[in-house]
Amino acid sequence: MKQLFYTLSLVLVLGTLSAQTDTKVLFIGIDGVRSDGLDQAYTPNMDTLMTEGTFTFSSWHLRTTVSGPSWSAMLTGVWEEKHGVTNNNYTNPNWTEYPYFVTRAKEFRPDIKAVQITSWDPMSSQVYNDGWNQKVVLGEDDDCVAAGVSLLQNDPDLDVLFVHIDDVDATGHANGFNPTYPTYINAIEYADVQVGQLMTALKSRPNFNNESWIVMLTTDHGGIGNGHGGVTREEREIWWIGWSNLGALPKQELVVDLGSLNPLDYIFPNPNDFNDAPLLVDIAVTAIDHLLPNVNPDTVSRWDLDGKSWLNKTTGVNNITVNVTGGSVFPNPTNGTFTLSMQNVKHDVSYRLFDLDSRAITSGSVPFATDKVDVQLDLRKEAAGVYLLEVTHNGISMVNRIVKN
Numbered sequence: 323m324k325q326l327f328y329t330l331s332l333v334l335v336l337g338t339l340s341a342q343t344d345t346k347v348l349f350i351g352i353d354g355v356r357s358d359g360l361d362q363a364y365t366p367n368m369d370t371l372m373t374e375g376t377f378t379f380s381s382w383h384l385r386t387t388v389s390g391p392s393w394s395a396m397l398t399g400v401w402e403e404k405h406g407v408t409n410n411n412y413t414n415p416n417w418t419e420y421p422y423f424v425t426r427a428k429e430f431r432p433d434i435k436a437v438q439i440t441s442w443d444p445m446s447s448q449v450y451n452d453g454w455n456q457k458v459v460l461g462e463d464d465d466c467v468a469a470g471v472s473l474l475q476n477d478p479d480l481d482v483l484f485v486h487i488d489d490v491d492a493t494g495h496a497n498g499f500n501p502t503y504p505t506y507i508n509a510i511e512y513a514d515v516q517v518g519q520l521m522t523a524l525k526s527r528p529n530f531n532n533e534s535w536i537v538m539l540t541t542d543h544g545g546i547g548n549g550h551g552g553v554t555r556e557e558r559e560i561w562w563i564g565w566s567n568l569g570a571l572p573k574q575e576l577v578v579d580l581g582s583l584n585p586l587d588y589i590f591p592n593p594n595d596f597n598d599a600p601l602l603v604d605i606a607v608t609a610i611d612h613l614l615p616n617v618n619p620d621t622v623s624r625w626d627l628d629g630k631s632w633l634n635k636t637t638g639v640n641n642i643t644v645n646v647t648g649g650s651v652f653p654n655p656t657n658g659t660f661t662l663s664m665q666n667v668k669h670d671v672s673y674r675l676f677d678l679d680s681r682a683i684t685s686g687s688v689p690f691a692t693d694k695v696d697v698q699l700d701l702r703k704e705a706a707g708v709y710l711l712e713v714t715h716n717g718i719s720m721v722n723r724i725v726k727n
């Protein structure tokens with residue numbers, strides 16, 4: 323009797339595993355594509371993916387708009403407070419506690435075959451515990467795309483492929499990140515041709531119709547002038563597209579109504595305020611959710627992920643309203659006095675007003691409250707210029723930039 327029980331268990335386990343082996347992820351990352359640039363460029367391949375899948379032109383970057391921290395957020399599913407990468411040298415990363423999504427998926431599916439192809443070396447040389455079976459570094463985007471095409475066509479065992487396309491960012495740095503510049507638009511349009519090549523290769527896989535693929539496409543940040551790394555809309559408002567061949571990602575556009583909460587009012591907005599909105603950190607979590615159909619990434623608490631999965635999530639009204647739990651500041655710019663206004667405060671809040679030399683002007687705290695709290699602040703005795711108001715709520719600090727006229 324005991325022997326029979328073990329046999330049955332084994333069959334059940336094998337059944338579960340075989341049901342999982344068909345789920346696969348193609349992640350195409352195009353560096354430095356502004357939302358308005360993608361909107362204006364002629365991109366028939368990406369347009370098709372949008373029409374057939376879930377997409378948004380309002381995915382917000384809430385942290386440092388530099389490639390290293392941004393790709394790290396996308397590939398781990400957590401913001402830089404956790405993954406630790408705040409620059410392109412990848413100093414002090416915490417890959418041990420917050421590894422790439424492939425490492426997470428391999429906890430349950432150790433046999434996953436995952437490959438990264440990039441021409442940007444730091445993503446290969448500075449990252450460990452990433453779970454890739456193979457890290458390919460090539461000189462040019464065309465080489466990366468050709469290698470990806472070859473793998474997709476020829477490797478039946480491939481489960482996860484990440485292809486990084488770098489030239490849009492390089493064009494932005496050289497000639498300007500600006501949708502009115504033909505150089506920038508041409509670079510986006512060429513990236514779309516490369517997306518088309520990868521999609522054609524994907525669909526030509528001999529067993530494609532029996533494999534459950536999701537394709538995630540996104541960028542790491544936008545750009546303004548000849549650079550990025552700041553806090554403007556041009557740098558922070560990005561986009562992503564999620565497409566599936568078997569319906570895992572429903573057809574919809576995610577339009578975000580931010581209400582009174584504008585991420586542009588903050589240098590570092592509180593990510594908890596944007597839990598319902600599409601974010602950079604959602605890419606990894608959606609990928610894990612797809613690779614592990616029987617594991618809900620939200621319930622694996624030791625993973626401590628910040629993102630959420632968009633798999634099989636239909637918003638119904640194509641509209642997401644973000645809950646406001648943080649604060650807004652008005653008027654800003656101010657002639658002297660201004661108000662820090664908060665709603666639905668679910669934890670004690672502390673605030674600190676200081677100048678750019680870190681000289682303290684005032685500070686205080688607000689106890690837990692359920693509805694609206696207004697704090698009046700005063701810069702009348704201070705010189706005209708820029709001040710910083712740090713608000714800490716639920717362990718996370720937002721820094722507001724206040725301009726005194």
Ligand SMILES: [Zn+2]
Pocket residue numbers: 353354388389390491542543
């Ligand atoms: Zn970048």
